[in-house]
Amino acid sequence: MTATTSSTSGTASRPGGRSAKVRAAVHRAVQVVVSEDSLDVLTIPVIAARAGVHATTVYRRWGTVGDLLADVATSRFTGDLVVPDTGSLRGDLERYAFDLAKDLGDPDTLALVRATIGTGGEQGAAACRGERERGLDAILERERARGGQPPALEHTTDGVLAPLYYRAVFTDLPLTTEWARDLVARLLPDDDA
Amino acid sequence: MTATTSSTSGTASRPGGRSAKVRAAVHRAVQVVVSEDSLDVLTIPVIAARAGVHATTVYRRWGTVGDLLADVATSRFTGDLVVPDTGSLRGDLERYAFDLAKDLGDPDTLALVRATIGTGGEQGAAACRGERERGLDAILERERARGGQPPALEHTTDGVLAPLYYRAVFTDLPLTTEWARDLVARLLPDDDA
DNA sequence: GCACAAACGCAGCGATCACTGCAATCCAAA
DNA sequence: TTTGGATTGCAGTGATCGCTGCGTTTGTGC
Numbered sequence: 001m002t003a004t005t006s007s008t009s010g011t012a013s014r015p016g017g018r019s020a021k022v023r024a025a026v027h028r029a030v031q032v033v034v035s036e037d038s039l040d041v042l043t044i045p046v047i048a049a050r051a052g053v054h055a056t057t058v059y060r061r062w063g064t065v066g067d068l069l070a071d072v073a074t075s076r077f078t079g080d081l082v083v084p085d086t087g088s089l090r091g092d093l094e095r096y097a098f099d100l101a102k103d104l105g106d107p108d109t110l111a112l113v114r115a116t117i118g119t120g121g122e123q124g125a126a127a128c129r130g131e132r133e134r135g136l137d138a139i140l141e142r143e144r145a146r147g148g149q150p151p152a153l154e155h156t157t158d159g160v161l162a163p164l165y166y167r168a169v170f171t172d173l174p175l176t177t178e179w180a181r182d183l184v185a186r187l188l189p190d191d192d193a
Numbered sequence: 194m195t196a197t198t199s200s201t202s203g204t205a206s207r208p209g210g211r212s213a214k215v216r217a218a219v220h221r222a223v224q225v226v227v228s229e230d231s232l233d234v235l236t237i238p239v240i241a242a243r244a245g246v247h248a249t250t251v252y253r254r255w256g257t258v259g260d261l262l263a264d265v266a267t268s269r270f271t272g273d274l275v276v277p278d279t280g281s282l283r284g285d286l287e288r289y290a291f292d293l294a295k296d297l298g299d300p301d302t303l304a305l306v307r308a309t310i311g312t313g314g315e316q317g318a319a320a321c322r323g324e325r326e327r328g329l330d331a332i333l334e335r336e337r338a339r340g341g342q343p344p345a346l347e348h349t350t351d352g353v354l355a356p357l358y359y360r361a362v363f364t365d366l367p368l369t370t371e372w373a374r375d376l377v378a379r380l381l382p383d384d385d386a
Numbered sequence: 387g388c389a390c391a392a393a394c395g396c397a398g399c400g401a402t403c404a405c406t407g408c409a410a411t412c413c414a415a416a
Numbered sequence: 417t418t419t420g421g422a423t424t425g426c427a428g429t430g431a432t433c434g435c436t437g438c439g440t441t442t443g444t445g446c
Contacts, residue, residue: 019413066233158352158376159356165355166356170321172319247396249395249436
């Protein structure tokens with residue numbers, strides 16, 4: 001409740017401390033509940049019980065299920081996506097798309113995304129993007145440093161990120177690697193290999 | 194909209210009857226609550242109170258907030274989107290994109306989409322797509338009848354639908370008409386006007 | 387006009403939720 | 417080791433939720 005956003009991990013993030021363990025346990029519990037159970041039991045007491053923590057703790061540190069989901073989504077979608085470096089723009093983008101497709105194709109991840117969008121509000125939805133666009137920008141920047149002329153970040157987002165998210169969230173179509181490769185192929189001109 | 198009669202409104206869809214009025218009132222109440230209040234008060238009693246209906250009625254007809262949201266989203270996103278017919282593929286797609294951008298740009302609509310994704314599960318997310326892809330397919334089919342060679346439905350979905358939904362749901366960027374026009378321009382080859 | 391079925395309103399039940407003082411515990415610094 | 421601040425556990429409260437019989441009203445067919 002005390003500025004959930006910044007200070008959630010603020011005073012309680014000394015690695016190895018009890019706070020950090022509680023935080024990790026709660027995060028795991030959220031993922032488990034979101035994945036296994038129905039969405040209508042996604043409540044603080046249930047999560048706390050799954051985490052082996054008292055509900056009071058969760059109420060005090062996060063306050064709302066929405067804030068908790070946004071926090072989980074933030075730490076889930078930031079930092080674990082390594083920016084590929086294959087040497088070519090096309091290779092980087094394809095690798096990027098494959099990784100993202102694999103990630104969003106995971107039912108657990110998808111359930112977390114959907115729940116976070118619904119309950120986490122505006123910042124929850126933003127947390128689901130995480131650092132994806134930053135990673136994309138890094139790829140384009142590297143190509144620029146190589147002397148190439150990559151498409152704009154906006155075009156790349158529209159052409160690669162958006163279809164992956166849309167198909168994952170709104171449809172039940174599979175996120176195949178062939179389709180992901182097509183997305184990159186349609187974005188880049190066909191002249192180079 | 195005649196399709197909706199099959200499931201939820203089955204016995205209660207005689208136009209003008211009391212059931213239909215209750216249904217409409219509840220649907221309006223859902224939209225109001227989703228738009229104005231926080232998402233955590235999106236509960237049957239609150240919706241029923243807003244609609245001037247007893248909660249028992251809502252429990253019996255819909256059962257769950259998720260089912261109710263899916264029903265609202267279904268009737269909201271099916272039938273109200275007229276397929277444009279401007280005479281050219283580009284004109285049709287641009288008009289389609291403009292309409293969709295305007296629709297998804299509405300905060301109330303967006304709130305409904307987000308809530309439905311979160312609470313309505315798989316079918317809720319599918320309901321948010323509604324008949325959009327069918328409308329897109331109609332546009333492409335008309336171009337095909339004209340003798341043209343429009344892009345595949347999958348490509349059009351990835352190039353127009355997906356970016357619109359992604360930007361609306363996951364970002365706070367505005368859905369401008371210029372950007373929507375760009376989406377169509379990037380999808381179609383530049384040779385024709 | 388009458389009877390029948392469906393839908394709705396009403397009151398109340400158990401269960402759960404969100405939240406709050408107070409005590410105990412833990413971690414870090416002196 | 418001791419001290420101080422912060423975090424967590426505990427028990428309890430009011431409020432709300434989801435749901436269920438029962439009576440009433442509405443709309444339709446005879």
